[in-house]
Amino acid sequence: MKTAYIGIGSNLGDKLKNCLKAIDLTDRIPGCRVKSKSSFYRTEPVGVQGQDWYINGVISLLADITAQDLLKDLLEIETSMGRQRKGKWEPRPIDLDILLFGQDIIDEKGMTIPHTLMHLRRFVLVPLVQLAPDLIHPVLGMTMAELLDGFSEEGQAVIALAET
Numbered sequence: 001m002k003t004a005y006i007g008i009g010s011n012l013g014d015k016l017k018n019c020l021k022a023i024d025l026t027d028r029i030p031g032c033r034v035k036s037k038s039s040f041y042r043t044e045p046v047g048v049q050g051q052d053w054y055i056n057g058v059i060s061l062l063a064d065i066t067a068q069d070l071l072k073d074l075l076e077i078e079t080s081m082g083r084q085r086k087g088k089w090e091p092r093p094i095d096l097d098i099l100l101f102g103q104d105i106i107d108e109k110g111m112t113i114p115h116t117l118m119h120l121r122r123f124v125l126v127p128l129v130q131l132a133p134d135l136i137h138p139v140l141g142m143t144m145a146e147l148l149d150g151f152s153e154e155g156q157a158v159i160a161l162a163e164t
Contacts, residue, residue: 002102038127
C-alpha cells in the first residue's frame with residue numbers, strides 16, 4: 001500500500017461542494033482510502049488571465065492499486081463531474097492531479113509523477129505542507145516545507161477558507 005497525494009481544485013460552479021464531492025468519490029475507489037485532507041484555500045489562477053479564482057486542497061490517500069489505475073479512476077471522476085478537456089488550463093468544475101505516489105518516479109506517456117509543476121505552485125505546496133511538511137520530493141530531495149519556504153506570493157495568492 002502506498003500513500004498518494006492528490007491535488008484537488010475547482011473554479012466553476014459550487015467550487016467547495018465540487019471539491020468535497022470529489023473527495024467522497026475518491027474515497028470510494030476500490031483499493032483506496034482517504035487518509036487525511038488539508039484545509040481548503042481560495043487561490044489565484046496561475047498561468048492564465050481572466051479566470052475566476054480556484055478552491056484548492058490536497059488529500060492523502062492510501063492506495064492498494066497502481067498509479068496508472070488511480071489516474072484512470074481520477075479521470076473518470078472528473079468526467080462524471082462534468083469536466084471537459086478542451087484546452088490547457090481551462091476553467092473546470094474539478095481537477096484531480098496525482099502529485100506524489102509513494103516515492104515512485106514515473107515518466108510515461110500520459111503520466112509524470114511527481115507532478116512536474118507541483119514545486120512551482122503555492123496552491124499545491126501550502127496544503128501539502130499542512131499535511132506532510134517533512135515529506136521529501138523524490139526528485140528534488142527537498143522537503144515540502146523547504147520547497148515552500150521563501151516562495152513569493154506574488155501572482156500566487158493562497159487564502160485559507162473557514163474550516164469545512
